[in-house]
Each structure stands twice: as C-alpha cells, then as structure tokens.
Amino acid sequence: MSYYIKQIKKNVWKWNNENGVFSVKKYPSEEQAEKIRFIHNKLQYIENPFVLPVMESPQLDFIIQPWFKGTHTVNYSNEEDRKAVYSLLTRLHKTNEIIAWEDSNVLFAFNLISKWQNRLLKMKEISFFVESFIGVKNTKMLLMYGDMALKDMKAFNMNDRTLLHGDVVHHNFLSDSSTYKIIDFDLAVIGPKEMENILWMHRVMSEIDYDISFLLNEFPMLEQVVCKHKAAMMYPNEMYREWLYAFALPVDRKQKFLDQLVPYTNKALTEWPNLCYNLSKL
Structure with a gap:
C-alpha cells in the first residue's frame, strides 16, 4: 500500500x-x-x-x-437526490427528540431575519459593483425584492428549536449510490427547522426554474411552511450571497465567477415576478 x-x-x-x-x-x-x-x-x-x-x-x-469512498456530491436538479437530502434534513431536525441540543455550550441560537437584514445592507453597500455588471435597473430591482420581503416577513417560532446544519449547499451531502451522508457541520446552529427548510428550498429553486408549484407537488409536507413564510421565500438570498462572495474574490478569480453569476442573476430576476405572484396565490 x-x-x-x-x-x-x-x-x-x-x-x-x-x-x-x-x-x-x-x-x-x-x-x-x-x-x-x-x-x-x-x-x-x-x-x-x-x-x-x-x-x-x-x-x-x-x-x-x-x-467516504466512491462518492459524489448530490445534484439538486435530480429528483432522487432532492428527496434523499430532504429526508436527511428531516431526520437531523428530529434528533431534538433524543438529544438535548439546547443544553450544549458549543451551539448557539440562529436569527435568520437579522442575518438577512445585514446581508441586504451589505448588498446596498456594494450596489455600485453589482450595477457595473447587471445594470442600474436590475440592481435596483434586486435590492427592492429584499426590502419588500423583509418588510412583510413573519417572525419564526423560536420555542421549538433543534440542530440545524447551517449550510445546505449540495456539496455538503454525499452519496455512494447506496447511502447518503451529511458532512461539514462548521456552520451548525440551533433554531426552528422551518428556517433550514426555507434555506434548502432557496438552494433548490434555481434547479427547478423557480417553479414553486412543482416543488410543493414533490414535497407537499413543505406547503404549510411556505404558506406561513411566503415573504421569506421571496427574499433573494442566493443572489445576495453570491454577489457578496463575488465582490470579495481576488481579481484573478473574480471574472470567471462573474461569467456564471451574471446569467444566473438575469435568469432569476426574470423568474422572480412570477415566483412572487405564485407564492401570493397560495
């Protein structure tokens, strides 16, 4: 060997x-x-x-x-992977029935709305940078969606908290074709499971063309969360995070990332009005 x-x-x-x-x-x-x-x-x-x-x-x-040998990261455009990851997250969130996460001195409570408020403020600070790639009109629209969502956002019930993974990006879930595993708990926190369900749906939406009806048909158990937190579903979290990441990248890596981020953003902005309309009708 x-x-x-x-x-x-x-x-x-x-x-x-x-x-x-x-x-x-x-x-x-x-x-x-x-x-x-x-x-x-x-x-x-x-x-x-x-x-x-x-x-x-x-x-x-x-x-x-x-x-973990012979593995691949999951692909949220794949139905089997989506269902497997949602099942893993459900199991993770149910562990508060047997593990007293609240009593830990290494895990801290997470406030999603506060984080999103700060994220929008940071986006406004770098609006000049975003404008140079997608234009003034699209940048104003991108910021407006965040303002509108935060204005209408309902508070989460913080009484029933559990362990949240904290970073449900696809590459933190691995499969060897027979089983799935969760990795990288670096950003783990405690909070209500609805927060992580929403963050996970945000990750998935771009892979299913922002079709909320399709998502709820596949995961009917999420409809109650979506209906209660429509404004949270309308918050453009993924675009904000990616633009803030792009701004912080060194010059030699920035352009390659932006070559993917600009069309991603333009597509999302095209779909966002329809997404918001469909959410409002639920």
Whole structure:
C-alpha cells in the first residue's frame, strides 16, 4: 500500500496510511473543532447514522474522519437526490427528540431575519459593483425584492428549536449510490427547522426554474411552511450571497465567477415576478 497526504483544500487533506484512507481538516481554533466533535459524537450513535465518525486526534484543532469512498456530491436538479437530502434534513431536525441540543455550550441560537437584514445592507453597500455588471435597473430591482420581503416577513417560532446544519449547499451531502451522508457541520446552529427548510428550498429553486408549484407537488409536507413564510421565500438570498462572495474574490478569480453569476442573476430576476405572484396565490 502506498502512503500519502494529498491537499484537497487550504485546510483539508486526504490521508492514506496503514489504517486506511481519511479526511483531515484543520480548524482555526480548538473550540471550533470541539463543536464538530460534539455534533458527530452525538449523531454517530443514533440508529442508521447519516454522519461519518470522528477519529481520535492528538491535535485538538484537527478533525479526522474515514474517507467516504466512491462518492459524489448530490445534484439538486435530480429528483432522487432532492428527496434523499430532504429526508436527511428531516431526520437531523428530529434528533431534538433524543438529544438535548439546547443544553450544549458549543451551539448557539440562529436569527435568520437579522442575518438577512445585514446581508441586504451589505448588498446596498456594494450596489455600485453589482450595477457595473447587471445594470442600474436590475440592481435596483434586486435590492427592492429584499426590502419588500423583509418588510412583510413573519417572525419564526423560536420555542421549538433543534440542530440545524447551517449550510445546505449540495456539496455538503454525499452519496455512494447506496447511502447518503451529511458532512461539514462548521456552520451548525440551533433554531426552528422551518428556517433550514426555507434555506434548502432557496438552494433548490434555481434547479427547478423557480417553479414553486412543482416543488410543493414533490414535497407537499413543505406547503404549510411556505404558506406561513411566503415573504421569506421571496427574499433573494442566493443572489445576495453570491454577489457578496463575488465582490470579495481576488481579481484573478473574480471574472470567471462573474461569467456564471451574471446569467444566473438575469435568469432569476426574470423568474422572480412570477415566483412572487405564485407564492401570493397560495
């Protein structure tokens, strides 16, 4: 057997040694690594665990896990993957029935509306940058949708809180064709499951042409959440996050990202009025 360490990202390595193949991730602090260790130690002992175990490490700011072989990240344009990920999130959110996440001293409550208010303010600060790529009219429209959504947004019920993954992007869910796993709990928080359901639907919408009727036909159990939080569904969170990310990128990486972001934004803005109309009719 050949032994090696291969760097995957700035702080992630693939490690092949005499005991097998492992993922190694270095965290900025021991406290952040302890949060990951705590979550995995709780979840790996539930029935049919959907996380990978965490191995012993002499360095407390490192997390070592078995490498999930033969896997691919999920694709939200694929029905099977969408249903599998929603099932995983449902199982994750139900763990508050057996695990007292609220009693943890490493997990903190999440306020989605506050985060979205701050995100919109940051978008307004970089509006000059966005205008240079999609024009003044489209930029004003993009900001207007956020203002309108926040004005009408209903508060979430914070009494029934559970563990939220915090980053439901497709590449944080892996499949080896027979099972699915959740990875990367770096942004995990506690909060009502409805928050994460909405954030997940935001991620999915662009892959199904922003067709809310199609989504609710596939996931009728989400209709109650959507009807209660229509304004949250109208908040253009994905576009805001991507534009703020683009603004912060170094010059040598910015243009390549923008070549994808501009058409993505133009398509979303084209579909948004119809999305808002269909949501208002529910």
